Amino acid sequence: MPTDAPLDPLPDAPAPPAHRDHPVQGLLLDVDGPIASPVTRTVPPGIITDLLLLAAAGWPVVFNTGRSDHFIRTQVMEPMLAVGIPTGVTFHAVCEKGGTWFSFTSDGAGEVFVDQELALPTSFADDIRDLVEEKYSHLMFFDETKLAMVSVEQSLDATNPDYLEGQAHFDQDVFDVMHSHDMGARRLERDDPDSSGEIGYRIDPTIISTDIESVRVGKDLGAERALTLVAPLMELPHTWRTVGDSRTDYAMADYLHGQGFDVAHVDVRPADGVPDTPYEVITESPLIHEEAGAAFLARCVAALSWGAGQTEDELLL
């Protein structure tokens, strides 16, 4: 069951290790897009197998997603358990863009933690649920599994063009609901502050969902939490690979680079535009989405066998 976390659950991120003499790389993975198909919203079996192999080889694997803990449990953890998670391996999942997190092993999922300071008011969530039911139930559904943020998602039987057209109207209605709760919000270029001039929340439209969240959550917060989850269990690797399909996913690599880690970002949807970065950006062109994610992970697995004894710089992943 979810529990309340301490008021300040996030200690300072640990410092990177001084030594660079082992080939273990950390993986920080967005889920929707590079791991789970944006069409079927399930994870291909080959990705499950490769993640198990990499984790068994000592690579820390952390999911950093806007999805709920429930989604990770059902779409990632349960398929891994069906194949078999080796004893001693721990996976971590930072969910809801840093608002919740949990770890899982061969024994299943551990406790789910919720940062209550980042959670939206229940009364607001109730109003959004009502809005969906009254006006948009033919296009989208209210995600009942979210514990900190409020999300609606395209119904599988709605077409994406129809959804996107409805989403624009829905998002405008969300502003009205936020106004009624005196909650200041930002959506793309539009700012609508609360009565004290503050903007505490973000309305974030994606191609299949709208997330309503604290402005403090994000993939950078998720990356920071990821390090705090891994650090007690192993020496943090100096080298990390972040994987994502959205521009916001670059914040994972930005954070790790800023902390002094050697990082490269794998962009599985580079058609959105690859920004200038102080670190390497890897693509698996012409593959995109989960096919690109699978190709990258397969190259990581291949490096396990021929990379034994080489330094991480020689692995070129």
Ligand SMILES: [Mg+2]
């Ligand atoms: Mg994604």
